[in-house]
Amino acid sequence: EDQVTQSPEALRLQEGESSSLNCSYTVSGLRGLFWYRQDPGKGPEFLFTLYSAGEEKEKERLKATLTKKESFLHITAPKPEDSATYLCAVISGGSYIPTFGRGTSLIVHP
Amino acid sequence: DAGVTQSPTHLIKTRGQHVTLRCSPISGHKSVSWYQQVLGQGPQFIFQYYEKEERGRGNFPDRFSARQFPNYSSELNVNALLLGDSALYLCASSLDALVGGNQPQHFGDGTRLSIL
Numbered sequence: 001e002d003q004v005t006q007s008p009e010a011l012r013l014q015e016g017e018s019s020s021l022n023c024s025y026t027v028s029g030l031r032g033l034f035w036y037r038q039d040p041g042k043g044p045e046f047l048f049t050l051y052s053a054g055e056e057k058e059k060e061r062l063k064a065t066l067t068k069k070e071s072f073l074h075i076t077a078p079k080p081e082d083s084a085t086y087l088c089a090v091i092s093g094g095s096y097i098p099t100f101g102r103g104t105s106l107i108v109h110p
Numbered sequence: 111d112a113g114v115t116q117s118p119t120h121l122i123k124t125r126g127q128h129v130t131l132r133c134s135p136i137s138g139h140k141s142v143s144w145y146q147q148v149l150g151q152g153p154q155f156i157f158q159y160y161e162k163e164e165r166g167r168g169n170f171p172d173r174f175s176a177r178q179f180p181n182y183s184s185e186l187n188v189n190a191l192l193l194g195d196s197a198l199y200l201c202a203s204s205l206d207a208l209v210g211g212n213q214p215q216h217f218g219d220g221t222r223l224s225i226l
């Protein structure tokens with residue numbers, strides 16, 4: 001059974017204070033790892049897809065990296081508008097079923 | 111371009127009733143998936159449909175069913191509602207089936223279902 005664990009559950013940062021969110025996974029043959037952002041009362045918004053260890057992707061202040069056991073979402077000089085819940089999901093080989101973690105709730109104070 | 115649209119946005123039902131939730135995918139997307147998200151948790155997969163056929167089913171009871179129409183829109187039906195069915199129900203669409211894991215899903219804003 002695929003498992004995804006995200007840490008920390010909640011993170012409070014000051015504006016400009018860089019940090020990282022962690023997504024640890026256990027799957028049988030990773031086919032893809034996805035990062036989403038979810039604002040309160042909204043559906044998840046797609047951010048990145050990573051396919052193999054060593055891969056990195058960037059978008060504005062966000063950078064996602066992938067190893068064989070975990071993925072990190074690095075947030076550089078965050079702004080209050082980066083406040084949201086960040087979700088990680090994996091799809092394993094032969095499975096159509098994405099498994100989501102519980103998310104990290106990020107609050108960035110001005 | 112319109113994103114994934116879901117209706118209704120909010121719904122209140124009582125135990126034992128039946129509910130139908132609707133989803134229209136992004137134009138050109140052939141795959142629709144349904145998720146249940148309980149407060150404080152990540153989305154949990156219920157169904158995936160591709161070209162009107164069920165391609166995946168999560169660990170949900172038979173009270174949950176779905177279908178996809180020729181225009182790729184979809185309905186999620188839940189019978190004999192229980193208090194524990196209270197949740198945000200999300201629909202996501204993608205260009206193709208999830209095989210290979212290379213298709214990001216695009217989510218609607220969900221239907222908030224409350225069971226009294």
